[in-house]
Amino acid sequence: MRFLWTCLRRRRPGAxxxxxxxxxxxxxxxxxxxxxxxxxxxxxxxxxxxxxxxKQILDLVASVSKELSSLPTCPYNPSFLIRGTIARYxxxxxxxxxxxxxxxDTDMLSRGSPWHWFQPSxxxxxxxxxxxxxxxxxxxxxxxxxxxxxxxxxxKSDPGNGDRFLxxxxxxxxxxxxxxxxxxxxxxxxxxxxxxLCLPEGMNWNSSATVYFILAVKDQGLWVHHFLKQLTxxxxxxxxxxFHVIIADFQSKDINMSEAFSTSLLRSRHTxxxxxxxxxxxxxxxxxxxxxxxxxxxxxxFDLHIDVPVDIMDSVxxxxxxxxxxxxxxxxxxxxxxxxxxxxxxxxxxGYGLVAMYKSDWIRVGGMNTNDYTDKWGGEDWDLLDRVLMxxxxxxxIKYPGLYHHYHPKQKQWN
Ligand SMILES: *[C@@H]1O[C@H](CO)[C@@H](O)[C@H](O)[C@H]1NC(C)=O
Ligand SMILES: *[C@@H]1O[C@H](CO)[C@@H](O)[C@H](O)[C@H]1NC(C)=O
Ligand SMILES: *[C@@H]1O[C@H](CO)[C@@H](O)[C@H](O)[C@H]1NC(C)=O
Ligand SMILES: *[C@@H]1O[C@H](CO)[C@@H](O)[C@H](O)[C@H]1NC(C)=O
Ligand SMILES: *[C@@H]1O[C@H](CO)[C@@H](O)[C@H](O)[C@H]1NC(C)=O
Numbered sequence: 258m259r260f261l262w263t264c265l266r267r268r269r270p271g272a273x274x275x276x277x278x279x280x281x282x283x284x285x286x287x288x289x290x291x292x293x294x295x296x297x298x299x300x301x302x303x304x305x306x307x308x309x310x311x312k313q314i315l316d317l318v319a320s321v322s323k324e325l326s327s328l329p330t331c332p333y334n335p336s337f338l339i340r341g342t343i344a345r346y347x348x349x350x351x352x353x354x355x356x357x358x359x360x361x362d363t364d365m366l367s368r369g370s371p372w373h374w375f376q377p378s379x380x381x382x383x384x385x386x387x388x389x390x391x392x393x394x395x396x397x398x399x400x401x402x403x404x405x406x407x408x409x410x411x412x413k414s415d416p417g418n419g420d421r422f423l424x425x426x427x428x429x430x431x432x433x434x435x436x437x438x439x440x441x442x443x444x445x446x447x448x449x450x451x452x453x454l455c456l457p458e459g460m461n462w463n464s465s466a467t468v469y470f471i472l473a474v475k476d477q478g479l480w481v482h483h484f485l486k487q488l489t490x491x492x493x494x495x496x497x498x499x500f501h502v503i504i505a506d507f508q509s510k511d512i513n514m515s516e517a518f519s520t521s522l523l524r525s526r527h528t529x530x531x532x533x534x535x536x537x538x539x540x541x542x543x544x545x546x547x548x549x550x551x552x553x554x555x556x557x558x559f560d561l562h563i564d565v566p567v568d569i570m571d572s573v574x575x576x577x578x579x580x581x582x583x584x585x586x587x588x589x590x591x592x593x594x595x596x597x598x599x600x601x602x603x604x605x606x607x608g609y610g611l612v613a614m615y616k617s618d619w620i621r622v623g624g625m626n627t628n629d630y631t632d633k634w635g636g637e638d639w640d641l642l643d644r645v646l647m648x649x650x651x652x653x654x655i656k657y658p659g660l661y662h663h664y665h666p667k668q669k670q671w672n
Pocket of ligand 3: 466
C-alpha cells in the first residue's frame with residue numbers, strides 16, 4: 258500500500274484528512290502527494306493514499322478540464338510589465354509582493370518592529386477570496402465538487418487592470434461515501450470593474466515539468482549534506498521525484514561529492530560540473546544551467562545554507578510559466594541562535610538569489626552576467642532581475658514558509 262504524509266495544522270487541532278491530490282488539470286505522474294507545512298504547529302502522520310484508481314483519476318481530470326472550459330479566456334497584459342529599459346539595479350524596487358490566503362507561518366516573531374521585513378506575508382481579503390472561489394465553483398456545470406479547503410491563494414494585484422489569483426484548492430467529491438478529494442490549482446483572472454472570472458491567456462503551468470536545482474559550491478561540504486538531506490526528505494514525503502540537481506563544484510576538499518550523491522534517490526538525479534580555480538559564482542551558475550537538457554525544463558537557482566521546504570518544487574511549477582512568469586520566493590534570514598521552528602530574523606526582501614524560470618527564458622535573458630560579476634560579492638542577482646523585467650516577464654514574489662537561510666560564519670568562498 259502506498260502511503261502519503263500529511264499534516265495537521267494548528268487551525269484545526271485534531272482534524273485529520275485523508276487527501277489525494279490531482280495537480281492542475283493535467284494528469285501528473287505524481288497523483289498522490291502530501292504536504293508538510295514547516296513550523297512549530299505541525300505534526301505529521303501517514304495515511305493511505307491509494308484512494309483512486311488510475312481510471313478514476315483520468316475521469317476526474319477529464320471532468321475538471323470540462324468544467325474549466327466553461328470559463329471564458331481573457332487576454333492577460335498586466336500594466337506593471339516593463340517595456341523598454343530600466344535603470345541599473347532599479348528592478349527589485351518595482352516588485353510588490355503578492356498577497357496570500359490563508360495566513361501562513363511567515364511571521365519572523367519579532368513583534369513590535371515597524372520594519373515590514375519582519376512581517377508575515379500580506380493577507381488577501383477573505384471576502385474577496387471567497388467570492389472568487391465561489392464564482393469558480395458556480396461556473397462549474399455539474400455539482401460534483403465542493404470546496405473542502407482553500408489550501409493557498411496567491412493574489413497578484415495590478416492596480417491598472419485587475420487581479421490574478423492562483424487558486425490552490427482541495428475539492429471534495431459530492432456524495433462520495435469515502436469523502437475523497439482532489440487537489441486543484443489554476444490561475445484565474447478578474448478584470449478591473451468586471452465580475453466575470455476568466456482564464457488568463459498563456460498562464461498555464463505545467464505539472465510535469467522537471468525542476469533542476471542549480472547550485473555553485475566550493476568547500477561547503479556540511480551545507481551540501483544539509484541540502485541533500487532536506488531535499489531527500491521533501492521528495493520522500495511528497496513522492497515528488499521529478500527533479501534533478503546540478504552542482505558546479507570548485508574542487509571542494511571537505512566533501513566527496515560523488516559519494517554524497519550516491520543514494521538511491523539522487524544517483525540518477527544529479528550532475529556534477531567540475532570547475533577549477535577561485536569561486537566564480539556567475540560562471541558556475543551558467544555552466545550548470547548549460548547542463549539543463551531542455552528549453553521546457555525549469556531551472557531553479559538555489560543556494561546553500563538554506564532549508565528545502567517540502568512543497569517547494571510544487572510551488573515552483575505552479576508559479577513559473579514559460580515566456581510569462583519568473584518565480585522569486587523570498588528567503589527568511591535567521592538570526593544567530595534561531596532555527597526554522599522558532600524562526601526569528603527577517604525576510605531578505607532585497608535578495609533575489611533564488612530564482613526559478615524556464616530554460617527558454619534563461620537563454621532569452623542571457624543567464625548570469627559573468628563580465629561584470631566575477632569574484633566579488635553581490636549585485637549579480639539584481640542584474641539578472643533587471644534583465645528579467647526588461648524581457649517583459651512577470652516576477653512572482655512571496656515570502657515562502659520554511660525557506661530559511663541559516664546563520665553561518667562569514668563566507669570564505671569569495672576571495
Ligand atoms: C505596488 O504597490 C504600490 C502601493 O500599493 C502601488 O502604488 C504600485 O502601483 C504597485 N506596483 C505594482 C508594480 O503593482
Ligand atoms: C464523510 O464526511 C461526513 C461529513 O463530514 C461524515 O459525517 C462522514 O462520517 C464521513 N465519512 C467517512 C467515510 O469518513
Ligand atoms: C510539460 O512538461 C513536460 C516535461 O518537460 C513536457 O514533456 C511537456 O511538453 C510540457 N507540456 C507543455 C504543454 O509544455
Ligand atoms: C569518493 O567516493 C567514490 C565513491 O564512493 C570513490 O570511488 C572515490 O575514490 C572517492 N574519492 C576520494 C577522493 O576519496
Ligand atoms: C566531475 O567529477 C565527478 C567525480 O570525479 C564525476 O563523477 C563527474 O562525471 C564529473 N563531471 C563531469 C561533467 O565530467
